[in-house]
Amino acid sequence: LDIPGVVKNILEVFEKYNINISYVNTQENDTSYQYCKIGLYASSSEVLSTVLEQIGTFCKIIDINYDTQDKIIDNTVFYHSFAQNMQKTLSLSEKETKAFLNNSNKILQILEDKNENYFKTFNYIRKFAEFTVNYKDEQFNPRINHKSINDDVNLYLIEPPCGSNTYIIECDNELLFIDSGFRCYADEMKQFFHVLFPDFDEMEKQIILTHADMDHVGITDIFDDIYVSENTFINFKREHEGKKNFREENPLHEPYIKLDRIISKYEPPELTKLRIIGNKTNDKEFEKIGEFNFKDMCFEVYESNGGHLKGEIILVEKENKIIFTGDIFVNVKGFTQEQYDFNLLAPYLMGSVNTDSAKASACRKILLNKCKNYLFCPGHGTWVENSDT
Structure with missing residues (x-):
């Protein structure tokens, strides 16, 4: 006991x-x-x-047969080599290296109880780190798409090899962003912003964050107004206070999130820039918490039951039949090869990318059933007409 x-x-x-x-x-x-x-x-x-x-007089004991061909339990040399490799790959300080190794080992402990292979676990962690580094600078090759919504409104989609989609709506020399990817790609992404919009620095711009995952909120320093749900605000407030965020409340997710923070160079948005759209008051799959107007476009904002992450929202523009789903809907069929390979890592290392997969699935089914013939703009993967999903 x-x-x-x-x-x-x-x-x-x-x-x-x-x-x-x-x-x-x-x-x-x-x-x-x-x-x-x-x-x-x-x-x-x-x-x-x-x-x-x-x-055995005060504690039940079970003898486990140790197969040396399957696992290496005590391998100080391996740990030292792994730590050195990650420190060099990610340019980590000694403190960051210790934290990285500590949380890698916590992931190993969790997966070991599921009989996962020792070396597979560390290989996936290594891949996660190397993926983000290998696509830096000149190797950063996002897929970019453009769609005219009407004569006055243009929609752009930037899909990096790692991290979330970034959507940009352009109208009358003003920009509305939805999500912004990993912080470690901030410099590269900003270069593309200036290519797409030569007057980018002079343009008015604001951003809506669909949820608080680190791969969606990396570039917030260029905005004065960052629109979020109240629960997402609470998540960021906790981080500023040194408390666990919503993901870290789950012990199975916590070590991965701490690795993610180190690898992606994550920093939470400034609290003074956050603007709360509304708050959820019930346990239904979706509740309308407000509206957001951008030029002639009116987005109805719904907060979900938190199946993927507490505080997540969707944006529904009924006149033009566009929906921004965050990670409630992900277009796996529309992944590039790099996106497909990278998105295999988190589900393995976290066990699941959802807080509650059953709730997330229920929300996804509602969107697919109720939003027929809408343009789905997912958190990952290219946009797709719902009739094609």
């Missing part, structure tokens, strides 16, 4: 018989039992038997 003091009693037995601990993996699981895997080294099998017999 998960009773305070049991681990202390175990350690006292180890100390009594000079037992060395080579490996420990333990985590809470919301039950009355605490499972703890411990690798031991004893001077003889007789001593080990005595130790296990004594511990």
Whole structure:
């Protein structure tokens, strides 16, 4: 049973018989039992038997057969090499390197309990880091699309190899952004903004964030007004206060989010720039929390039940039949090869990219059923007519 003091009693037995601990993996699981895997080294099998017999009087013990061909439990050299590699790849400080290694190991512990391979876990983490770096500078090659909504309004879509879509609506020399990708690509993205809009610096611009995931909110420094739901505001406020954000409240997501913060160079938006659109008051799949007007376009803003992330919103423009879905809908069929490869990483390392997959699925079905013949502008993957989905 998960009773305070049991681990202390175990350690006292180890100390009594000079037992060395080579490996420990333990985590809470919301039950009355605490499972703890411990690798031991004893001077003889007789001593080990005595130790296990004594511990067995107050704690249930299960002997796990250790297959050295499957996992390497105690590999200091590997950890050191991995840390050095990540420090060099990402240009990390010593403090960041320690945090990176610590959270990588936490992901390993979570996946190990699902019998995932040790090296696969670290290889996926390495891929995550290398992906973001490999597409920096001249290698940054987003897919860009343009669509005329009417004679006065143009819609642009920028899809980077890693991170969310960025949408830009242009009308009368003013710009409305929806989401903005990873912060680590801020310089590269700004170059493309200036290519698309030669007078970019002089143009009025504002942004709406569909939700608070780091791959959607990376470029906010160029805006004076950042529109969000109240729950998304609370998420960012928590980050500024040094508290866990909504993602980090889930222990299965927390280590990945902390890696994401390091890799993407994430910083939360300035609170003084945030403008709250509205707040959700019920548990329904969607609730209208307000409207947002941009020139002649009127967006109805709905907050979902938080299946993907608490505070997420969709923007519905009924006259032109356009919907910005955030990550409630993702167009996997419309991925580039780079996007497809990158988007395999997070679901593995997090277990799921959703806070509640059943809720997220219910919301997605509602959008597909109720918004027929709308242009779907997803969080990832190219836009698509709903009739084609």
